[in-house]
Amino acid sequence: MKVRKLAIGLLLIGIIGSSFGILAAAAPFRVAFVMPSTINDSAWSQSMYEALMAIQKEMGKDNFQIDYSENMFVISDAAAAIRDYASQGYNLIIAHGSQYGSSLVDIAPDFPNVSFAWGSTANTFSDMGITNVFSYQPYSEQGGYVQGVLAAKLSQSGIIGVIGPIETGDAKRYTEGFKAGVLATNPNATVSVTWTGSYSDVSLAAETARTMINAGADVLTGTSQMVIGAIGVAKKHGVLWFGYDVDQSPLAPKIVVSSVIVDWTVALKPMIESIQNGVLGGKVFPLTLANGGLKIAVNPEGLVGQTIDDIISGKIQINLGD
Amino acid sequence: MIGSVIAGIASSAVRLATPYLYAAIGETIGQLSGVLNLGVDGIMLMGAYVAFFIVLRTGSLSLGLISAAGIGAVLGLLMAFISVTLKAEQGISGIGLYIFGLGLSTLLFGMTVGHVQTIDGFPDLVIPGLSAIPVIGDIFFHHNILVYVAFALVPIAWFVLNRTPFGLKVRAAGQKPEAADSLGVNVERIRYMTVILGGTLSGVAGASLSIALLNTFQQNLTNGMGFIAVALVYFGGWRTSGVLLGALLFSTVNAIQVWLQVKGVNVPSDFALMMPYVVTILVLTAMAKRRVNTPAALNKPFERGES
Known part of the structure; x- marks a missing residue:
């Protein structure tokens, strides 16, 4: 009898145990x-x-x-x-x-x-x-570098602004890479970097963008969630913007050239x-x-899209030279 | 060169001061009548959200502005009901109102808009003639309409508070409510009016951010500006001119630190960022002795018939 009870007990334990196993698997x-x-x-x-x-x-x-x-x-x-x-x-x-x-x-x-x-x-x-x-x-410095090269090519004034939150981590890496990319392409360019001391001070980010534009900047970039303030200002002044973290082109389709996105x-x-x-x-x-x-998301509606639209609408007439 | 530097910094300062002016003038009126409203930041957030949402959906800037003022008035009414009628502790109910505004604006933004977007806000309104004056024109006359209104509000508020019967009643309600009551001033009604007015201006302060200066909305867009506005009321010694001075000082130093960094002047960014706060504290300390006109009944609910 004892053996039988023991066997049933073991069996029960086995059933419970294995059902636990099944549960665990599922x-x-x-x-x-x-x-x-x-x-x-x-x-x-x-x-x-x-x-x-x-x-x-x-x-x-x-x-x-x-x-x-x-x-x-x-x-x-x-x-x-x-x-x-x-x-x-x-x-x-x-x-x-x-x-x-x-x-x-x-x-x-x-x-x-x-x-x-x-x-x-x-x-x-x-x-x-x-x-x-x-x-x-x-x-991030890799994506920053790519955008820095583009920024240097697109800037006419040679003054480019970077708006960062706090001089550390990801933001610092991106900024350093961006700066290196700009200067490798145009050694005479000025890269003006400003840290706002906050990830969330939208108002200060906006004012920084304005100050940069007043100082002659025609291409801007920046990191952290506060930059929406700067993007708003860039949009108003028609100044180009390079995004970071996510594709920021939906925020201002006309001015965002590309964004470094992290997958x-x-x-x-x-x-x-x-x-x-x-x-x-x-x-x-x-x-x-x-x-x-890391990926570079090029804004399809930006410079490329605008040019395509202008050709379709006839705003741009291409002179074939004969 | 030096002219354009000054113009650049001062014009930044004028813009940065705008939301503080609305909120701090509104708060000054409320505090003069004896009600401390710490919920300014929450009301600003609701004003900012509502204005942004209305403009996003309808495209009408004036409707957005009116809606922001309206939601500000409603939240002011709520604060007045809690602090005047229910006589709840003002500091705590103000903090409650702030958290309510922060939470509700975040929730509504998430439900109705979902993700960050930009809009076209009030355009810059260049004043013909005046804007051509060298330096001065650049500083003062190249802004959007809400900037002009904010600065116009300072003398208007001064006049109302110091030269009208209403202003006298407001100050009486804040200094000696019992005496005011015995002279037939309805203290509770006056406080209702000032707190609703303060709420309205806080709502407009929020709108000045979301549909004029920043043209976007994000969760916690104000980033604690409402609390700085309350501090400016103390800084300004409950005088509209003092509030103006404080707002301009704080934003000028802020504009200088931004400018120093943009221009690549070699100061550590951490030091630059400290400047606005350090200067504000220094000035506050220097002026401490002169600040005497704290409303005597500030933060005290009025009980009729008690004395």
């Missing part, structure tokens, strides 16, 4: 996304959100779930959100900002089965013995694969022109 991949601004900021956070949505579209809503927290400008709020998501058993928590790193050092070791990712940085804290943190790093799926896809294979951290995912993580 469980969706759950991602939590903590960001400093909002999913519709036309910049940094929106680009990551769009990448997550693209992956969800590929994998299906049932297999890939996304939850997010917006407006986590305050680091302690973000840390609370990250810890909360971790304790709810998400597979991957994306802390989308270099300001969140110190919080991850605190939180990640407490949740060894949860994977964390942050950027822009190349630091996964592996030197501190942490094994469940990934990082991602766009090589985060290039980092996210191998990251998710790695987690599914049981490696929860320790890797840095670069986003470059080479691997497709």
Whole structure:
């Protein structure tokens, strides 16, 4: 009898266990996304959100779930959100900002089965013995360089303005690359760089753009969500604009030449694969022109589109010379 | 050369000062009657959103402006109801109103517009004749209409507050509400009027951003400007001229720091960015002794029959 009970017991345990296994296999991949601004900021956070949505579209809503927290400008709020998501058993928590790193050092070791990712940085804290943190790093200077070359070619005054938020991280890399691109193409050009000290001061970004235009700038660029103020001013004055983060041409189709866009799926896809294979951290995912993580989105309605329209409408008559 | 530098900086300062002027003049009127409204930033955000949305949908700038003033008046009425009729603690209810405005404008923007867009706002209105004056013309007479109105508001508000029976009642309600009441002034009605007026001007302040100066809307577009406007009221010693001076000082130093960076003058950007705040604090400290006319009943609900 005892043996029989034991056998039934074992069988039951087996059934329960295997059904758990089945459940586990069918469980969706759950991602939590903590960001400093909002999913519709036309910049940094929106680009990551769009990448997550693209992956969800590929994998299906049932297999890939996304939850997010917006407006986590305050680091302690973000840390609370990250810890909360971790304790709810998400597979991957994306802390989308270099300001969140110190919080991850605190939180990640407490949740060894949860994977964390942050950027822009190349630091996964592996030197501190942490094994469940990934990082991602766009090589923004590459995209900046390309746009710098274009800007130098298009500028007639040779004065080009860059409006940045805070002199660090992604914004600094983009700016340095842009400057290098301009100066390599036109060594006599002036690149005037202004930092506003804020990611969100739209008003100051607008006034900076005005001051640059008054100083003779005829091509502008800039990073972070505050630049919509500068784009508004550039649009009003008919000054060319180079975008960053997302394709900014819908904001001002006539003046946006191109935008450097970050395709985060290039980092996210191998990251998710790695987690599914049981490696929860320790890797840095670069986003470059080479691997497709950085792209240059040329505005079809800008200079190219305008010229095509003008030819169709007859506004431009091409003289064949005979 | 030096003329164009001064003109460039001063003309930036005039533009930057505009939203502060509307909001701070409105707040001055409210505070003079005894009501501290810390919800200015929230009202500005709602004004900015509503004006932007209306212009985006209808293309009518005047309708956008009127709607912003309207939503400002409604939120002013709400603040007046909470602080005057319900006699709630003003500071806390103001912060509540701010968070309400911030949240509601973000929510409505997400639901109705969804993503950042730009619009064509009020164009620059170059004043014939005056705009041709060297330097002065460049500084003052190449702006959009809402900039001119903001500056015109300063003497108008001064006149109303200091030379009319209404202004006298406002100041009486803020200094000695019991005495005013005994002389037949309806203190609660006066406070309702000033807070609604203040809300209206805050709504217009928001519109000056979204449909005149920036021509776009984004979540938290004001970035805390409403709080600086409240600070300017203290800075200006509850005088319209003081508010004007404070707004111009703050925005001039801001314009200088932008200009220094644009011109590539070798100052660390962090230092440049500190300047507006450091200068403001220095001036405030220097003027501390002269500031005596705080409305005596500021932040105190009026209870009729008590004394």
